[in-house]
Amino acid sequence: MINDDYIKKLKERGKDSHVYTKFQLIGLEIAQILNDNKHKSIYIKLCKDKDPETLLSIAKDVAERKTIENKGGYFMRVLQSKFPKSEKKSKLL
DSSP states (O other): OHHHHHHHHHHHHHHSOOOOSHHHHHHHHHHHHTTOGGGHHHHHHHHHHSOHHHHHHHHHHHHHOTTOSOHHHHHHHHHHHHSOOOOOOOOOO
16 A cells, blocks of 8 residues: 555654754764763753753763763753753833
């Protein structure tokens, strides 16, 4: 059937990587460095919003620490201290 061939073709295309920008590549590198491929989309988003080179250096530093079990969680905690959330402005009445 034509439908089955189309589905097979889509599955084959899905196996290929679709990295188009530098921040996507660095986000995927961070996920691999931290051994956290489950959350790779978060790292890509962070690289889009923050400085990707800084994030990459933080990830490498975290990965070198042998005592850390959850490297992805530790990485996020370090980011919170480096890039604190800006306080929401109160609405004036």
